[in-house]
Amino acid sequence: MAHAFRLGTASVLALLLAVPVPAQDRAVTYTVYGTPGLLEMPSALSADEGEIAGTLGYFGGQLRNSFTFQITPRLSGTFRYSGIQGFGGSGGTLWDRSFDLRYRFNDEGVYVPMVAVGLQDFLGTGIYSGEYVVATKTVGDAVRVTAGLGWGRFGSHNGIDNPLGILDDRFETRPDPFGPGDQGGTPGVDTFFRGDVAFFGGVEWAPNEKWILKAEYSSDDAYLDTNGDPLFDYNSPLNFGVTWRPTPGIQLGLGYLYGSQLSFTGTITVNPNDRIFWSGLDPAPQPVAVRADALRAAQSWDRTELPEAAVRDRLALALRTEGVELDSVELTDRSARVRYTNTRYRTEAQAMGRVARILTQELPPSIEQLTLEPQQAGVPLSSVTFARSDIEAFENEVGGSAASLAQAQFGDAAGAEAGLVGVPPARDRFSWGIRPYLGLQVFDPGDPLQLSLGAEVSASYRIQPNLILSGSVRQRLLTTSESEANEVKPDYELPRVRTNAGAYADAADHPVINDLTLAWYGRPGRNLYSRITVGYLETMYGGVSTEVLWKPVESRLGVGLEVNYVKQREFDQLLDFRDYDVVTGHLSAYYNFGNGFHGEVDAGRYLAGDWGATFALDREFENGWRVGGYFTLTDVPFEDFGEGSFDKGIRLTIPVDYIFGQPTRREVNSTLRSLTRDGGARLEVEGRLYDIVRGGHYSDLEDSWGRFWR
Amino acid sequence: MGAVLEMMRTFFLGAALLSLAACSQGTGPGDAGTGDVAVPSAESRALGIVGQVRTVFGGIGSDDAVRAPRSVPGGFTPEAIAAEPAAYRLVQINALGVQEPARVIQENGPEVTLALQSGPTAAYDGGVLVATRGFGDDLITMDSAGVLQALRSGGGTVTRRMETLDPQDQVLTDSFACTIAPAGAETVNLGIRQASLQRFDENCRSAGLIFDNIYWLDDSGSIVASRQYVSPTVAYLRSNRL
Numbered sequence: 016m017a018h019a020f021r022l023g024t025a026s027v028l029a030l031l032l033a034v035p036v037p038a039q040d041r042a043v044t045y046t047v048y049g050t051p052g053l054l055e056m057p058s059a060l061s062a063d064e065g066e067i068a069g070t071l072g073y074f075g076g077q078l079r080n081s082f083t084f085q086i087t088p089r090l091s092g093t094f095r096y097s098g099i100q101g102f103g104g105s106g107g108t109l110w111d112r113s114f115d116l117r118y119r120f121n122d123e124g125v126y127v128p129m130v131a132v133g134l135q136d137f138l139g140t141g142i143y144s145g146e147y148v149v150a151t152k153t154v155g156d157a158v159r160v161t162a163g164l165g166w167g168r169f170g171s172h173n174g175i176d177n178p179l180g181i182l183d184d185r186f187e188t189r190p191d192p193f194g195p196g197d198q199g200g201t202p203g204v205d206t207f208f209r210g211d212v213a214f215f216g217g218v219e220w221a222p223n224e225k226w227i228l229k230a231e232y233s234s235d236d237a238y239l240d241t242n243g244d245p246l247f248d249y250n251s252p253l254n255f256g257v258t259w260r261p262t263p264g265i266q267l268g269l270g271y272l273y274g275s276q277l278s279f280t281g282t283i284t285v286n287p288n289d290r291i292f293w294s295g296l297d298p299a300p301q302p303v304a305v306r307a308d309a310l311r312a313a314q315s316w317d318r319t320e321l322p323e324a325a326v327r328d329r330l331a332l333a334l335r336t337e338g339v340e341l342d343s344v345e346l347t348d349r350s351a352r353v354r355y356t357n358t359r360y361r362t363e364a365q366a367m368g369r370v371a372r373i374l375t376q377e378l379p380p381s382i383e384q385l386t387l388e389p390q391q392a393g394v395p396l397s398s399v400t401f402a403r404s405d406i407e408a409f410e411n412e413v414g415g416s417a418a419s420l421a422q423a424q425f426g427d428a429a430g431a432e433a434g435l436v437g438v439p440p441a442r443d444r445f446s447w448g449i450r451p452y453l454g455l456q457v458f459d460p461g462d463p464l465q466l467s468l469g470a471e472v473s474a475s476y477r478i479q480p481n482l483i484l485s486g487s488v489r490q491r492l493l494t495t496s497e498s499e500a501n502e503v504k505p506d507y508e509l510p511r512v513r514t515n516a517g518a519y520a521d522a523a524d525h526p527v528i529n530d531l532t533l534a535w536y537g538r539p540g541r542n543l544y545s546r547i548t549v550g551y552l553e554t555m556y557g558g559v560s561t562e563v564l565w566k567p568v569e570s571r572l573g574v575g576l577e578v579n580y581v582k583q584r585e586f587d588q589l590l591d592f593r594d595y596d597v598v599t600g601h602l603s604a605y606y607n608f609g610n611g612f613h614g615e616v617d618a619g620r621y622l623a624g625d626w627g628a629t630f631a632l633d634r635e636f637e638n639g640w641r642v643g644g645y646f647t648l649t650d651v652p653f654e655d656f657g658e659g660s661f662d663k664g665i666r667l668t669i670p671v672d673y674i675f676g677q678p679t680r681r682e683v684n685s686t687l688r689s690l691t692r693d694g695g696a697r698l699e700v701e702g703r704l705y706d707i708v709r710g711g712h713y714s715d716l717e718d719s720w721g722r723f724w725r
Numbered sequence: 726m727g728a729v730l731e732m733m734r735t736f737f738l739g740a741a742l743l744s745l746a747a748c749s750q751g752t753g754p755g756d757a758g759t760g761d762v763a764v765p766s767a768e769s770r771a772l773g774i775v776g777q778v779r780t781v782f783g784g785i786g787s788d789d790a791v792r793a794p795r796s797v798p799g800g801f802t803p804e805a806i807a808a809e810p811a812a813y814r815l816v817q818i819n820a821l822g823v824q825e826p827a828r829v830i831q832e833n834g835p836e837v838t839l840a841l842q843s844g845p846t847a848a849y850d851g852g853v854l855v856a857t858r859g860f861g862d863d864l865i866t867m868d869s870a871g872v873l874q875a876l877r878s879g880g881g882t883v884t885r886r887m888e889t890l891d892p893q894d895q896v897l898t899d900s901f902a903c904t905i906a907p908a909g910a911e912t913v914n915l916g917i918r919q920a921s922l923q924r925f926d927e928n929c930r931s932a933g934l935i936f937d938n939i940y941w942l943d944d945s946g947s948i949v950a951s952r953q954y955v956s957p958t959v960a961y962l963r964s965n966r967l
Contacts, residue, residue: 290892292861293958298795299846299859305833335793358790362894411836411848411856413866413886416896441791448786473786637893676861679790721894724865725858 042221044229044258044266045282047072048135048143049081050093050115053217053231054254054270054278056169058161059131059151061119064088065288065634067642067667074270074278075238075247076100082665082687084642086634089119092644094665094687099142102240112659114138128152135168137202138663145169145235146208147215161231162216166208171237172252174211185209217254227258233273250274287640292676294725297365301333301372303410306380311404315348316379323436329377331438337369338678340442342390342480343435350384354395354428354435356480358442361639361672361680363389363710365722367399371406378403388428389711392536392702393481394544395428396711397568410724420720425568425713429538440480447474452489454520455685467494467520471529485701486531486551489523496520503586508655509693510595512555512622516691518586519554527588529554534702542567544704553699554588556581556622558596564704566605569713573605573705579698581622597624599698605705607714611635613643622696625649629695631666637718639670639682647695655694662695664688797828801842810967814839815916816847820960821860827964839964847962852940852948854955854962862958865889865896875905876925877946885929889956903929913941913950915965922949929954941965 043062046052049070051060062068062085072079081095093115102109113136123129128150136143149163163169166177167189179186189210217231231254238246256270256278268280323346330353331341338359345352351374357366367387374385386400405422409415454467469492475485496517503518504511532550539545544564551557558581566573578600585591601619608614613635618628627649635641646663653660664687671681709715799805799812806813806826816839817824827839827847835851845859853869866888875881885901908924922941929936936954938961943949950965 288892293956294861294863294865294890294894296861297859299840299844302831302838302846302848303833304831305836332793335791336795338791340791356791359792407833411850411866413868413888413898415866416888441793446786450786637895719894721890721896725863725890725894 042219042224042227042260044219044227044260044268045070045081045083045280047074047077047079047268047270047272047278047280048093048115049079049083049095049282050117050133050135051083051091053161053219053229054256054268054272055233055235056161056163056165056215056217056231057117057131057133057135057147057149058159058217058219059119059129059149059163060159061085061089061091061117061131062284063286063288065636065640066284066286068282068284070280070282072278072280074272075276077246084634084665086642091117093117095136095143097143099246101246102142109142111142113143123151123153134207137207141203141206143168144203144206149215157221159219159221160216161218162214164212165215165234166210166212167206168235168237169215170211170213170234172213172234174213174234177208177210177212179208179212225260227260229256229258229270230254236273238273247273248275254278287636287638287673290638290673292673294722295672295678296676297360297678297725300337300369301376303372303407304376305407306375306403310380311383313379313381316381321379326377326379327436327438330373331441333373333377334370335441337366337373339366339370340440341438342440343437345434345436346378346382348381350386351378351382352386352388352398352431352435354388354390356390356393357680359680360678360722361670361682362715362719362722363396364716364719365678365725367716368723368725371401372410375403375406388431390428390480391707391711392483392534393477393479394536394538394707395431396708397713397716398426398428398431399716400424400426416721416724419723420717425716427541427568429541429543440477442477444477445474447472449473454491454494465494465496465520467491467496469493481536482533483535484533487529488526489529490526491523494520509623509625509651512583512595512597512693513691513696514693515586516555519588522586523588525587527554528590529588530701532701536702536704536707539563544708546702546704548700548702551584551590552579552581552701555584556698557584557592558582560698560700562704564708566705566708566712568711571607571609571714573603573709575601575603575605575703575705577601577603577619577700577703579700581698597622599624601629601697603705605709609714611637613641615645617697621647621649621694622698623651623693625651625694627651627695629662629697633666637721638673639668640673641666641668643667647697649695651694657692657694659692662688662692795844797830797840797842799828801826801828806967813967814964815967816841817963818860818955818959818961819963820958847964849964852951854951854953857955857959857962860955860959862956864955864959872903872905872927873948876940876942876948880904880906880925887931899931899934901929901931901934903927908939911941913965915950915967917967920949936961 043051043060045068047055050057051062052058064085066085068083070081078098079095081093083093085091095113097111099109115135117131117133119129119131121129130150133147135145145165145167147163147165147169151161153159177186186209189206213234215232215234219227219229221227233252233254236249240246251274254272256268258266258268260266264284266282270278272278327344334341340356342354357363360366370387383403385403386398388395388398390396401423409419449472452469452471469490471487471489473487477483504515528551530551532548534548537545542565546562548560552560560579562577564575580598583593583595585593599620599622601617603617606614611634613633615631620626629645629647631643631645633641633643644665648661666686669683671679812829814827816827825842827841829837830840831838838846838848840846848856850869851873853872855869856866857864868885871883875883883903885903887899889897891897905925905927908926910921911924913920913922922943925940927938938954939952940948941950952961952963955962
């Protein structure tokens with residue numbers, strides 16, 4: 016068995032006796048650049064699909080924070096934020112962002128190595144930019160050999176003429192990707208695979224499952240500052256190191272690079288495909304009650320014996336045990352329709368399964384047709400109809416999940432209020448909370464990591480289920496931000512719509528109003544959803560935000576229109592506004608491609624009055640994880656935008672039920688922008704419609720239908 | 726008078742059963758080793774830490790989620806068990822350190838769902854385990870077809886399908902080749918009485934998993950006690966009638 020934990024690609028398939036099947040460990044370790052590979056040099060290896068790796072690497076005055084995501088089994092992407100001491104020659108540290116992509120062409124065969132091509136730092140300022148083609152082969156079950164050809168940085172030691180020169184003379188010279196006045200951040204396509212090419216390679220040896228020894232020949236000797244002086248003593252192209260994996264998910268590395276420098280790496284990996292708490296620590300559901308055949312044939316029920324009000328009360332009470340708030344009920348002799356809000360389960364499919372079971376327990380036996388209408392923010396999202404006999408037949412049956420989905424009828428729930436009888440709400444209209452918050456502002460060149468910690472008091476009052484007054488007040492307790500970086504900056508070619516974040520942070524030494532809004536949600540028509548939000552919408556803007564969304568229940572496509580009039584808030588984040596106001600809004604298209612990919616395009620006018628579009632692609636896992644990237648192009652010229660040329664970044668959503676195992680609808684969201692600038696900046700409003708609506712629609716229900724009978 | 730005595734007897738035995746549940750170190754008969762299983766105390770400690778972290782980050786305040794306590798009708802008092810012993814079972818899961826009474830909360834013909842005193846449920850079809858919920862690593866669904874016939878006809882082979890949820894909540898179906906064979910008569914401790922029962926062993930294997938179930942049948946061919954596979958973490962669930 017031990018061999019299976021080493022480098023072996025030949026799998027040892029064991030018959031497992033009551034032991035979970037671990038994802039096969041191929042000992043993928045990360046470089047100082049945070050990519051799968053040797054020490055500095057990449058290998059052709061891919062991590063397991065879905066693996067997210069955060070790496071902190073340091074050597075020779077270079078600190079590299081990297082985030083690598085294995086997007087598909089063969090494609091991976093890396094976002095990196097690096098500090099290079101003394102790069103400007105004056106002793107100062109240059110902070111630099113970079114993006115990589117790597118694609119692996121094939122799986123390793125018995126004799127054929129795997130081969131990958133990679134682009135490093137293809138979007139940043141180009142300091143780390145280089146391209147490579149690399150092959151990796153496992154030998155035996157503990158040794159792996161890598162050899163590659165590199166361009167750019169990877170072609171800077173013992174480079175030879177570019178063999179691609181045969182195709183075109185222009186491949187023989189590599190233009191400087193970062194000319195004077197260039198703000199960086201655009202793809203350096205015209206430099207790809209140009210200039211000298213050099214060989215690199217190395218060997219990894221895993222004597223056991225916890226240790227991996229590495230030796231490499233590096234083709235990179237481009238560690239020079241802007242004056243062309245070396246950043247450290249370069250004595251040798253040979254690098255040596257060791258990686259220790261004390262426990263799955265953690266890697267610590269130590270190396271000796273270029274004959275003079277010690278290197279340190281620490282990597283934490285997490286994979287949404289490895290669930291900690293199996294399929295969740297959810298409480299057991301009520302079982303289905305199956306009606307006797309004689310009762311099933313009944314055509315009506317005796318309302319003197321069992322009044323409708325009693326049925327409604329019993330349903331409301333039973334549903335509360337499942338975290339479901341009953342809104343209203345329609346009962347006939349043969350059918351029941353319930354409208355409810357799921358407050359507990361991440362997926363509406365699971366809540367639906369629980370509601371359906373309870374309906375079989377509580378409804379009179381003559382009722383055969385069950386219609387479930389999940390709602391959120393007080394608006395119904397869809398109408399899903401089951402035959403009660405199917406629910407009775409499919410519980411605890413192999414194939415029951417697929418069959419219950421196939422038999423269900425999906426439709427819109429708009430405008431079907433007639434017949435519904437309301438039930439008193441199960442929750443208090445008023446709710447409140449005090450929580451710690453962590454503010455994170457990164458990538459400001461003057462102060463790359465600003466942390467603030469404080470307390471947030473939030474409260475909400477539901478005037479109607481779809482009319483909600485809510486707000487939060489924050490008091491900062493600790494901050495790492497330095498005041499001199501936070502002075503109010505004057506306008507330039509663009510109004511300062513986002514880059515005065517420091518002034519907001521500086522003024523926030525007293526309790527501030529984080530947000531205070533009145534939001535109204537509605538269903539203006541079939542397939543249509545609406546929202547109007549008024550108030551202090553976010554920390555920097557207040558005003559009116561309006562939105563309409565078209566999204567048929569069974570469509571993969573949604574189209575939204577958002578129009579906002581907002582005014583910039585005063586730096587003290589109390590009630591006052593500054594002079595700047597703007598009409599901003601977007602026409603948005605959302606599309607679920609299936610296979611776990613989701614795309615979004617938002618075209619319109621941004622906060623600085625600039626016109627353009629944001630393109631986003633997310634890898635969405637059915638268990639709630641999302642990892643995505645986006646970029647925004649507007650009519651602001653790249654030179655006016657400033658460093659980075661245009662807005663781009665990555666975003667991550669982690670469902671809290673994944674972390675703790677207990678069912679909850681909460682999730683943790685984080686967006687890493689390459690740099691917050693004023694061009695392409697969008698208003699942040701709570702409760703945008705698509706995220707509220709999609710959970711009750713067919714695509715999302717189908718993705719998570721395995722939880723219906725969970 | 727005899728009926729009253731019988732009531733009294735079951736009452737005290739019900740009380741004994743509850744005290745059994747309180748101290749869960751005992752092992753019942755027929756518990757073959759379950760192989761590698763989770764260490765419950767370490768696991769519960771880890772869950773405790775998770776709970777604390779959750780409290781810190783969750784903060785304090787009113788909860789916006791709807792909730793209401795669940796209760797098992799009838800409950801688990803000695804009086805309740807004594808009044809209706811046929812509605813109760815004794816359940817034991819060594820891997821989780823569970824030994825407690827369970828009550829029948831739903832009967833749909835031959836399909837019976839038990840709720841353990843601590844909350845999880847287990848559904849049996851004619852005594853053959855078909856699903857569990859509330860244990861975390863649950864048995865999502867398993868076929869029961871053919872097992873009872875094989876038991877009643879003295880053994881045989883059955884193909885059984887098992888559904889699991891993968892980490893992305895997709896339903897996976899595994900097929901098991903199961904061989905059921907008689908293993909003679911045994912005296913089985915049912916917690917409050919001993920019974921002489923016919924033992925049958927079921928060996929099931931798929932490409933990646935092997936498990937061994939045990940069924941004890943009375944003279945009428947009903948399953949009175951069993952030890953059946955749930956999942957890698959829960960391993961085997963033993964249950965018997967009183």
